[in-house]
Amino acid sequence: MSTFTDPKTIGKPVRPRRHVRTLTGYLPETDAQGKEKWPRGDEKAWKDNMRDVDKDVPAITKSFVSHVQTSLARQPYNLDTLGAYQAAALSVRDNLLVNWNETALQYTRRAPKRAYYLSLEFLMGRTLDNALLNLDLKQPYAQATQKLGFNIEDILEKERDAALGNGGLGRLAACYLDSSASQELPVWGYGLRYKYGIFQQLISPEGNQLEAPDPWLDNQNPWELPRLDVAYEVRFYGNAERVRDENGNTTDRAQWTGGQEVLAVAYDVMIPGSYTRTTNNLRLWESKPKRGFDLNSFNAGNYEGAVESSNSAAAITSVLYPNDSTGFGKELRLKQQYFWTAASLADILRRFKNIGKPIQEFPDYVAVQLNDTHPTLAIPELMRILLDDEELPWDAAWQIVTNTFFYTNHTVLPEALEKWPVPLMEHLLPRHMQIIYDINLFFLQSVEKKFPGDRDRLGRMSLIEEGFPKQVRMAFLACIGSRKVNGVAELHSELVKTTILKDFVEFEGVSKFGNVTNGITPRRWLDQCNPELSALISSTLKVDKSVWLKDLYQLEKLLPYAEDAAFREKWAAIKQRNKERLAHHVETTLGLTINTHAMFDVQIKRLHEYKRQTLNILGVIHRYLTLKNMSKEEREKVNPRVVFFAGKAAPAYYIAKLTIRLIVNVARIINADADTKDLLSLYFLPDYSVSLAEVLIPASDISQHISTAGTEASGTSNMKFCLNGGLLLGTVDGANIEIAEEVGESNVFFFGHLTPAVEDLRYQHTYHPVPIEEKCPALAHVLNQVSAGLFGDAEVYEPLLNTIRQGDHYLLSDDFDSYIAALAMVDEAYLDRTEWVKKSIRTSAKMGKFSSDRAINEYAESYWNIEAQHIS
Ligand code: 26V
Numbered sequence: 001m002s003t004f005t006d007p008k009t010i011g012k013p014v015r016p017r018r019h020v021r022t023l024t025g026y027l028p029e030t031d032a033q034g035k036e037k038w039p040r041g042d043e044k045a046w047k048d049n050m051r052d053v054d055k056d057v058p059a060i061t062k063s064f065v066s067h068v069q070t071s072l073a074r075q076p077y078n079l080d081t082l083g084a085y086q087a088a089a090l091s092v093r094d095n096l097l098v099n100w101n102e103t104a105l106q107y108t109r110r111a112p113k114r115a116y117y118l119s120l121e122f123l124m125g126r127t128l129d130n131a132l133l134n135l136d137l138k139q140p141y142a143q144a145t146q147k148l149g150f151n152i153e154d155i156l157e158k159e160r161d162a163a164l165g166n167g168g169l170g171r172l173a174a175c176y177l178d179s180s181a182s183q184e185l186p187v188w189g190y191g192l193r194y195k196y197g198i199f200q201q202l203i204s205p206e207g208n209q210l211e212a213p214d215p216w217l218d219n220q221n222p223w224e225l226p227r228l229d230v231a232y233e234v235r236f237y238g239n240a241e242r243v244r245d246e247n248g249n250t251t252d253r254a255q256w257t258g259g260q261e262v263l264a265v266a267y268d269v270m271i272p273g274s275y276t277r278t279t280n281n282l283r284l285w286e287s288k289p290k291r292g293f294d295l296n297s298f299n300a301g302n303y304e305g306a307v308e309s310s311n312s313a314a315a316i317t318s319v320l321y322p323n324d325s326t327g328f329g330k331e332l333r334l335k336q337q338y339f340w341t342a343a344s345l346a347d348i349l350r351r352f353k354n355i356g357k358p359i360q361e362f363p364d365y366v367a368v369q370l371n372d373t374h375p376t377l378a379i380p381e382l383m384r385i386l387l388d389d390e391e392l393p394w395d396a397a398w399q400i401v402t403n404t405f406f407y408t409n410h411t412v413l414p415e416a417l418e419k420w421p422v423p424l425m426e427h428l429l430p431r432h433m434q435i436i437y438d439i440n441l442f443f444l445q446s447v448e449k450k451f452p453g454d455r456d457r458l459g460r461m462s463l464i465e466e467g468f469p470k471q472v473r474m475a476f477l478a479c480i481g482s483r484k485v486n487g488v489a490e491l492h493s494e495l496v497k498t499t500i501l502k503d504f505v506e507f508e509g510v511s512k513f514g515n516v517t518n519g520i521t522p523r524r525w526l527d528q529c530n531p532e533l534s535a536l537i538s539s540t541l542k543v544d545k546s547v548w549l550k551d552l553y554q555l556e557k558l559l560p561y562a563e564d565a566a567f568r569e570k571w572a573a574i575k576q577r578n579k580e581r582l583a584h585h586v587e588t589t590l591g592l593t594i595n596t597h598a599m600f601d602v603q604i605k606r607l608h609e610y611k612r613q614t615l616n617i618l619g620v621i622h623r624y625l626t627l628k629n630m631s632k633e634e635r636e637k638v639n640p641r642v643v644f645f646a647g648k649a650a651p652a653y654y655i656a657k658l659t660i661r662l663i664v665n666v667a668r669i670i671n672a673d674a675d676t677k678d679l680l681s682l683y684f685l686p687d688y689s690v691s692l693a694e695v696l697i698p699a700s701d702i703s704q705h706i707s708t709a710g711t712e713a714s715g716t717s718n719m720k721f722c723l724n725g726g727l728l729l730g731t732v733d734g735a736n737i738e739i740a741e742e743v744g745e746s747n748v749f750f751f752g753h754l755t756p757a758v759e760d761l762r763y764q765h766t767y768h769p770v771p772i773e774e775k776c777p778a779l780a781h782v783l784n785q786v787s788a789g790l791f792g793d794a795e796v797y798e799p800l801l802n803t804i805r806q807g808d809h810y811l812l813s814d815d816f817d818s819y820i821a822a823l824a825m826v827d828e829a830y831l832d833r834t835e836w837v838k839k840s841i842r843t844s845a846k847m848g849k850f851s852s853d854r855a856i857n858e859y860a861e862s863y864w865n866i867e868a869q870h871i872s
Helices: 043-049 057-069 081-110 128-134 138-147 152-157 168-182 295-299 303-315 331-355 359-365 378-389 394-404 422-428 430-450 455-461 474-480 490-498 502-508 522-528 531-541 552-563 565-590 613-628 632-636 654-670 690-699 717-723 734-743 755-767 777-787 794-805 812-831 833-845 852-864
Strands: 114-118 122-125 162-164 187-192 200-203 209-212 224-236 239-244 250-257 260-272 279-289 366-371 405-408 419-421 471-473 484-487 513-515 599-604 641-646 680-684 702-705 727-731 749-751
Touching: 057 081, 057 138, 081 128, 081 138, 081 152, 081 260, 081 279, 114 168, 114 331, 114 852, 122 168, 122 690, 128 138, 128 152, 128 168, 128 260, 128 522, 138 152, 168 187, 168 260, 168 279, 168 366, 168 522, 168 852, 187 331, 209 654, 224 331, 239 430, 250 378, 250 430, 260 303, 260 331, 279 303, 279 331, 295 303, 331 359, 331 366, 331 378, 331 422, 359 366, 359 394, 366 394, 366 852, 378 394, 378 405, 378 430, 378 474, 394 405, 394 430, 405 474, 405 852, 419 422, 422 430, 422 471, 430 455, 430 474, 455 502, 471 474, 474 502, 484 490, 490 502, 490 513, 490 734, 522 531, 522 690, 522 717, 531 552, 531 565, 552 565, 552 833, 565 690, 565 833, 599 690, 599 812, 613 641, 613 654, 613 680, 613 777, 613 794, 613 812, 641 690, 654 680, 654 794, 690 717, 702 717, 717 727, 717 734, 717 833, 727 734, 727 812, 727 833, 749 812, 777 794, 777 812, 812 833
Parallel strands: 114 187, 114 366, 187 279, 366 405, 405 484, 484 513, 599 641, 599 702, 641 680, 702 727, 727 749
Antiparallel strands: 122 162, 200 209, 224 260, 239 250, 260 279, 419 471
């Protein structure tokens, strides 16, 4: 397709064609009788030469060398490890393609109901190791590359993370894709192909976070397949004019014309299942100008104007928004959301139409999962297509829409609920704003019918929040436009029903609202990141990992081995080697030496006030001050501890950035204090990523999940640590609660106030504040030491400390004493190493529930109504 304007059409109105190219490749061509024309030519010539998956070392070696020679155009003598990574990746990709093509073909032939996971974020991390393990090809690839002079682990280290996400929400999407393929479910992901993923975090000499762009595509990406033949036009701005009927009255339909049109081009990423042929697809959209060049402007001598449209179109998918904090109100972010939902729906609709069923049956073939409210525009977009293009009556269209979508909520924090200014929506998406007003009108009429005269309720439930400007409440739109709504852990799902969507539960009935507790893929988060533990489990259970990795409840059979001293010794030795692996990593990347005989205490997650990294660092300071006051004899009884932090702060989140600065500077002081450094040291590891998590998690003795009760929807790293035999120190929040239910409260360290107390405590802070000195002297002392400049920059930290002294919205002063007591209990428990290792084994053994296979099967059965498709 030419990206240049055809001079003949300049200035002429062109009826927009949404779908630029039809993807013929997916549907086998048929003759007049409907019989498939395949194969063309000599069937034997095809079949004899079709590639299969390479399984043995000679075939793999041949494919590797052939990619070095041809795809990479390199000579063996100058091939470096990066080149070896590229050759290995291309060779693995060939294998994936065989399965991916077969999967697509069989789905097309069988036409089962499919589910689509719409997520603005997919935090995939690295692919090569995961693909090798899922294909069961790691051993032969290690052998083949070894023979050619490379170490497979060095090769794997060369890959850059695909970091197209901020945190838990994006990593969850990646785990769900792995589980969908592993469970042989016909599920595709749809997202955006950002040129820059989450920023790289640097730490300045003062301890400030600095951000640098993440040019992850610079070295080419062997894992994506550009599909230049799959492209859709997406419109922004312009005018929406209501269509009138023969009597001149306005109808539900409209024509949307003018404005800016850009192209969405598909890039496909193969998602291999574990020990199955099923290889699903993640389709990422890139924005391109519809016309690369405006010939009119160019001819008029306006070169800059001529390229402008191409710049603004390309900008849409240039960068991932790094905020899981703000970002609402930013036109480019809203453009991303519409660009992606419009292209994805057009693609889904085209695939549905290829089946040849009437549009009314759309929900029988398609389920669309909305990962948070980011893709909520898919609801008015599908309405627009059904009303304006398909010319369905309103009720029929709404019936289809509300049977197609499912909405997952990932936070109840009021400040995190997405709202878009009405003037911005009217400007950018005039037709969608009309539709939203219409949805709201019909919806509020039905509310009025059920609750006559309840004006407060209408105001509370309106999709439009009054104010200057008015705003569209996306969570409400997602809720009423979906078949079902779910939260991501039991407590969180209850909070969704009793707080933000309470009125909607009263109106629509409670059965629409459910829970699917999050999960994690044990392939990446145990087998890949902790191969020794995986091998020990297989040999102990005498079950091949291909079995227990896909039936994680089998880990329960480890329980009796907690009583077996020889097994405990092996278990503990693996933990020790993982600690050494982490220490080695820190030594080689940061040049720091770590005491691997200490307890490793880890908190790694996005920096957020509600996650309370501040509570942790203040606890570290408290420990330091306590140690300083001890006699030599007293110190000898103390359990050495190394505390690790890692995580990024949103670039504009001032308080979160100050917390990082405090951590870095506390580390500087205490790591240099000869009195205490053997007993307490502290590291902030910069640039947290999926790959760094894979090294940190298996090395942890204890990890911290210490959000203010009721604020962390689920958490998923808590599950990863526990699966790897780390114990959990946490509040009674999110999935911590369900972890404790599984492993037993005696195996976790809980502290802090419970969710029902939080509201009252906040009320007290606001209306009856008690000075910190009175309420929590230990905390007051710590704060005063920071204020006095013990860690330098006395005045710099005041805004951070004042969040606690004034208002204390996240209740640090209420939970500090019980937090310190819980840390003391951890110390005491660690002294009895035998008992500790038993707890570690029991914890890991009870993690079956938290496999993302369990979670994805719940979505498949209770939400999407899709079935597994075995690919032969
Ligand atoms: C956004 C905001 C914006 C304003 C400030 C506070 C705040 C807090 C969180 C967010 C992110 C909302 C969506 C999200 O990422 N939720 C995370 O989803 C994970 C997967 O379900 C879950 O494990 C985490 O607990 C939840 O925070």
